[in-house]
Amino acid sequence: MHIPVLLNEVINFLNLKEGDTVIDATINKAGHSKEICKQIGEMGTLIGIDLDQKSLDEAGRELEHSKCEVILQKNNFRNLDKVLEKVGIKKVNAILFDLGFSSNQMNKSGRGFSFQKDEPLLMTFKENPTEEDLTAREIVNNWEENSIADILYGYGEEKFSRQIARKIVEIRKEKQIETTMDLVKIIEKTIPNWYKHKKIHFATKTFQALRITVNDEIDALKEGLNKALNILRKEGRVAVISFHSIEDRIVKQFFRNKKEEGVGAIITKKPIISNRDEILKNPRSRSAKLRIFQKVL
Numbered sequence: 001m002h003i004p005v006l007l008n009e010v011i012n013f014l015n016l017k018e019g020d021t022v023i024d025a026t027i028n029k030a031g032h033s034k035e036i037c038k039q040i041g042e043m044g045t046l047i048g049i050d051l052d053q054k055s056l057d058e059a060g061r062e063l064e065h066s067k068c069e070v071i072l073q074k075n076n077f078r079n080l081d082k083v084l085e086k087v088g089i090k091k092v093n094a095i096l097f098d099l100g101f102s103s104n105q106m107n108k109s110g111r112g113f114s115f116q117k118d119e120p121l122l123m124t125f126k127e128n129p130t131e132e133d134l135t136a137r138e139i140v141n142n143w144e145e146n147s148i149a150d151i152l153y154g155y156g157e158e159k160f161s162r163q164i165a166r167k168i169v170e171i172r173k174e175k176q177i178e179t180t181m182d183l184v185k186i187i188e189k190t191i192p193n194w195y196k197h198k199k200i201h202f203a204t205k206t207f208q209a210l211r212i213t214v215n216d217e218i219d220a221l222k223e224g225l226n227k228a229l230n231i232l233r234k235e236g237r238v239a240v241i242s243f244h245s246i247e248d249r250i251v252k253q254f255f256r257n258k259k260e261e262g263v264g265a266i267i268t269k270k271p272i273i274s275n276r277d278e279i280l281k282n283p284r285s286r287s288a289k290l291r292i293f294q295k296v297l
Ligand SMILES: C[S@@+](CC[C@H](N)C(=O)[O-])C[C@H]1O[C@@H](n2cnc3c(N)ncnc32)[C@H](O)[C@@H]1O
Pocket: 002, 003, 004, 005, 025, 026, 027, 028, 029, 030, 031, 032, 033, 049, 050, 051, 052, 055, 075, 076, 077, 078, 098, 099, 100, 101, 102, 105, 220
């Protein structure tokens, strides 16, 4: 069963009213959207966005009997402005970003997001990637050692980024790195033994860094947040749930900058996190951080 993360907190802090227009920028299975729809009622409009068509199909099924008007759009949230233009809406009352990807999307993609399956090292969310689209295979086989190390450190906070990058370059001279297991074996050969017995799998950070790079997730988030504030009505709120420190830092800094520019107020001085009960029911919520901003201008 799909359990939306920090649902009550999102609903409480978004301050929704009947008739509101709301964007769920990462609708997935409509876990949050179902409740949002209840709050905004028959006169309300929900615009649900996802870059994954299967998620949108599922959201459509989940929201079939909802009372509010539902508009679903396949797009990247970095194009929020274009989506609104397309559906003929200018401003909205609230926007939710619940970042990342569901475990289902990761495990069933066949594109090498998971280090637990032997799959081609693609990691792109593009449905029909062409030769021109960046893939993880391209990065590990063709990028310079320093550039690989930089992304492993910058987007994965990988302690052994330099060592892993060096090993990747050494191995690829003999044989191209094609699959997830090729890469896992390289990481395994590089890191010390103690690192293999930590709570998180030793390949987690390298895989996260490659996925973020391939899908340009950091710039997409920055663009999405900027556009969100442009299309919010006065007093409207934006809520962001992030699942790793790199994203959370971006959100925190973005809200701070906007506050300093006089655009609005930070509602959550500290990020809201899940309580013990929620973490027990839904382990994924363990690393979730919710931050809210309200526009004043
Ligand atoms: C964690 S899930 C959201 C779960 C949802 N709130 C729920 O409770 O059902 C994140 C979703 O965001 C989508 N996504 C990730 N990055 C995106 C982007 N840049 N633009 C649009 N959708 C994105 C993923 O495909 C995934 O379906």
